Amino acid sequence: MLVTDSLLLDYKRCQRRAYLNTHGSSEERRPERDFLLKLRQESQRHIQEVLEEQFPHYREPETPTYLGQERAQETKTLMAQGVDCIYRGCLYHSLPVNLHTDNNGHLPMLELLGHPHLLVKVPGESRWGPWQYRPVSIQLGRRPKPEYKILAAFYAQLLAVHQGPLPRWVEIILRRGNSYSVDLLEWLPRFHQTLADCVQTLIHQREPEVFISRQRCNLCHWYDHCYAIAQEQQHLSLVPGVTPSRYESLQMVGVLTIDSLARLQTQQVAELMGTAIAEQLQQQALALVEKRAMAKEKKVYPLPRSPVELYFDIEAEPERNLDYLLGVVVVDHGQKTEKFYGFMAKDPEEEGLIWQEFVQLIQTYPNAPIYHFSEYERETIKRLGKLYGTPPKVREKILEQCFDLHHYVVNHVICPVESYSLKSLASWLGFQWRDAQASGDQSVCWYDNWLTTGDRQFLELILRYNEDDCRATWILKDWLTKFFAGPA
Known part of the structure; x- marks a missing residue:
């Protein structure tokens, strides 16, 4: 089983997306929107700007990127040679998955493949000599999101397999050149947990539940597929105001569909999320079920009128x-x-x-x-x-x-x-x-x-x-x- 950094990133953002990317039918994927291509182009421009300003002298492996293991071996060779900066290197490691054995009694193998933007030589000790490498991620975001930190810890762990010690620190370079150091003491355990959860989900083919979050889901190529399922299930995530935490609270009292939320007695959930929010969600569900608009107040100031x-x-x-x-x-x-x-x-x-x-x-x-x-x-x-x-x-x-x-x-x-x-x-x-x-x-x-x-x-x-x-x-x-x- 192969787990790449891009798959792990998908899993951290949306478990269902990672599952469908692995096990879903290509017929249910919609074509990627133009805006995603634009974001990739902006990301590549950002990477090139960072390279020109901070790391102008770099080496890139010559092995094609689709030959992951071969490119990883060439990356190791470059690190052993003490190259100052490696752009688009590759890190690979395989190990047995201690989850179950196959029909022949063999443990399945887990293959890990990471593509850090940069591997930068720094003073230190490694199995190659008086130097070591630290991974650098170059991200388009304005802040160091959790998924960026998970990937940084992933690269650090893979790098340690090859050079010996963990890198002393891992760097994320954000938009406008802002730099952020990742605390590996905090984020390595989180990475290991995320990886374990991801492997469990994908190996056992546990399809994660649908949850529609338009701002997050809108650009996803599985959106139409997931939305159709949500509509068929009358899923509560289709109700404006139902966040993941509120969804869990509603499940605790047995509210599982839009219709059941519409018929809910608000005092059933008022203690969990407050009376005002409970009433708001119940009325919103009722409006959806009955297909009619409702005024929140009896008296509303009129809209301005003008010729x-x-x-x-x-x-x-x-x-x-x-x-x-x-x-x-x-x-x-x-x-x-x-x-x-x-x-x-x-x-x-x-x-x-x-x-x-x-x-x-x-x-x-x-x-x-x-x-x-x-x-x-x-x-x-x-x-x-x-x-x-x-x-x-x-x-x-x-x-x-x-x-x-x-x-x-x-x-x-x-x-x-x-x-x-x-x-x-x-x-x-x-x-x-x-x-x-x-x-x-x-x-x-x-x-x-x-x-x-x-x-x-x-x-x-x-x-x-x-x-x-x-x-x-x-x-x-x-x-x-x-x-x-x-x-x-």
């Missing part, structure tokens, strides 16, 4: 700290007109220009509410206003016009949806995006494609998606107005 209303949405590239599209749909009820304005930065340097164009449009309608669907729009107005020297009074006036519909929804109404995203809410109301697969992540990929190729079709796709987001916000606002107005 002209603005619906605002942003497309942004976090990696570049860039807001490349500021989109607004202007709805003039008096004139019975509607128009979309898409202020697009065709080059990242144009961010300031589109900000000024946006401000000019907003100042044309000083009394119009600006509806948007997240706190991000407000924060962006603050950021761009300061960055490009917009007078404080102008910034404050624009912020006074802003109205966050997401905040309004989650505080005042329970909808029969599995997620309180704009796409989920507007889809429930019958709105359809013109490009079914469009998303914020895909928009970022389209923008990268535009910058790379200059093909205007990518700009058109982004503009169309952004306009649909603005119009979805409009649909949601109109429904909220009617819902709280009650019967005519």
Whole structure:
């Protein structure tokens, strides 16, 4: 049985993903999304930047990466020679698995294969001489996540098999060159436990339970497969607000499906998670079962009304700290007109220009509410206003016009949806995006494609998606107005 660092990383993030990668049917995998490819490209750029800045003189094994054991042997040879820095080396070790014997009475073998980004020579003692190596992981994240530390401990353990002593320390280099040292006294035991659990799961083919966590699961190539199972089971993870810890609490009192949660007497779980949370989860499940929305309060302050209303949405590239599209749909009820304005930065340097164009449009309608669907729009107005020297009074006036519909929804109404995203809410109301697969992540990929190729079709796709987001916000606002107005 082969356990690689990538498999262990999958297991640490999602046990089910590691299981399906090993035992699942390829027919049930969906193609990887463009955004994953973009993340890999960004990761490789980050690695190259670290190499150029900190480790310009490195050796790389010549053996192809798909020949794992042979590449590992070449890596050992390079370490024995005392090479200062080895890039994309390979570490391999095999040992018997003391779980069960096969039909011939033999213990199955566990093969461990790791690919540390760097192996760096440092002073010390090893079986090769007065030097040893420490592994260096180069990760795209901004903080040293537990899974990064598990992998670092994995590399340290494999390295110790070959050089003798454990490395004195293991380094993780994060985004922006931030460096982090891993405490092996703490993380080696955690690695061993994770490895043991992973091997038990995969050898005995214990399929982990489905748990849908959209933020974590959305990019996974097994998402459609797992989501179909969750729907068939009426799995509680489909209820907004059911976290893994709350799920365990609900299981303790025998609540296993959405329907059973909807019929729950809240006092059954109030002691475990508090009355307010228990009531919230029960009402959310009831809304899903009965397919109807419910007001959280009898009296709700009305949404602003105006002859002209603005619906605002942003497309942004976090990696570049860039807001490349500021989109607004202007709805003039008096004139019975509607128009979309898409202020697009065709080059990242144009961010300031589109900000000024946006401000000019907003100042044309000083009394119009600006509806948007997240706190991000407000924060962006603050950021761009300061960055490009917009007078404080102008910034404050624009912020006074802003109205966050997401905040309004989650505080005042329970909808029969599995997620309180704009796409989920507007889809429930019958709105359809013109490009079914469009998303914020895909928009970022389209923008990268535009910058790379200059093909205007990518700009058109982004503009169309952004306009649909603005119009979805409009649909949601109109429904909220009617819902709280009650019967005519």
